[in-house]
Amino acid sequence: MSFTRAIGFCTWLMLSITLNAQENVTGFWQPQAALNYDVSPTYGHNFSIAYRSFFLRDEDFNFRSRQLDLVHFSKLVIKENQSVALGIQYRFRDIFEDASNELRLTQQFNFTYRPITIRYGHRFRSEQRITTNLTTHRFRYRFAIDFPLKGQKLNLGEPYFAGSAEQLLSVAKGESSQYDFRLSGQIGWQLEKGFKFQMGVEYRFEEYTAPEIQHVIFLLTSVQLSI
């Protein structure tokens, strides 16, 4: 219970800080649906679709579509707790606003460790974000934890928590390096075997080495089916 309160307090604190500094704050709502399945015991696929919409922009609370992402990952399990994956993503921007679509290629290594109840995860990613005029190379490291909120095992109908902190570095020809930091907390429910619903918030601290830091807050909802 005390941990749930701590999460609530952190969420409130994060929202208060960002919403009080509204001139640099952007808010998005991002629902997502994902399908995961194993092709073989050591090889699996992930497909997802994510829609992103503004709910806060230029101090104005208003819902406006921003983009639509189609994503695929191919994952190879190299050890019981380690995997490598290749991803491809297409982002539709031009149908919503005057911006270029994006093709993104991802290479990923993931490592998890679970001593007792809490599972710790380390994820390393490199990405190539290809738009009409620019290719940006991005390098990411994310530390994540997840654990059941009732007992030590996750049973059907029970909630769990998944939180993460991620550091990002973006480099592109003729552009200054960009450093970003992301913090997220989500509560999920195992509704059926393999079917999960998650909701939470993500706070992005963008270009934090630049004179004008951008604060971005995401309201996240997702459904996941693993078969």
Place this chain on the structure above:
Amino acid sequence: MKYKFFFIALCLLHLYSFGQTKNEKEYKISSSELPKGIETQLSPFTEDAKRVRYYQEIDGDKKSYEAKFKKGRLRYSVEFDESGSLEDVEFIIKETDIPSESWSNIVQYLKQNFSKFTVKKIQQQYPAKDKSSKRTLTEAFQNLILPYINYELIVSGKRSKGFEQFEILFNSEGQFVSMRKSIRSKYDHVLY
């Protein structure tokens, strides 16, 4: 017509998912929900214990109760049946706590049965069998290495079907007793 196909596919998917459900559940409960006698049996041993939690486990038709806590540097798990009789006491150990001869027998078994393996957890187990619960509890909390104890290992092993997780029981000499497959929780909700 399109919607009909979608609906049927969704139903089939739902049935498939339901059919795969493992029949083992664990619920956190309060001490007042325990059968009578469990707290009385445990109280002499849990005076200086930390983080005492109680769980009810349902495995198929079998119902049991478990107390988990930390005492000294060890993490204990004490299991009782539905009527409140002691089933076993377990605590987490490291491979260096197992006599070397027993450990080499265990490793030999694992090498013979898995092409790759990782031992994720080892528990020293004191089954109650026909002894009094007080005697079993006393011997367990004194951390005695006795001929009747077992070692329960959680092993992630690679066989023809890739990596799977197993719960394997060995006796005090490191001889194989039993094995059952356990289901690992998925990581897809965090991975991408």
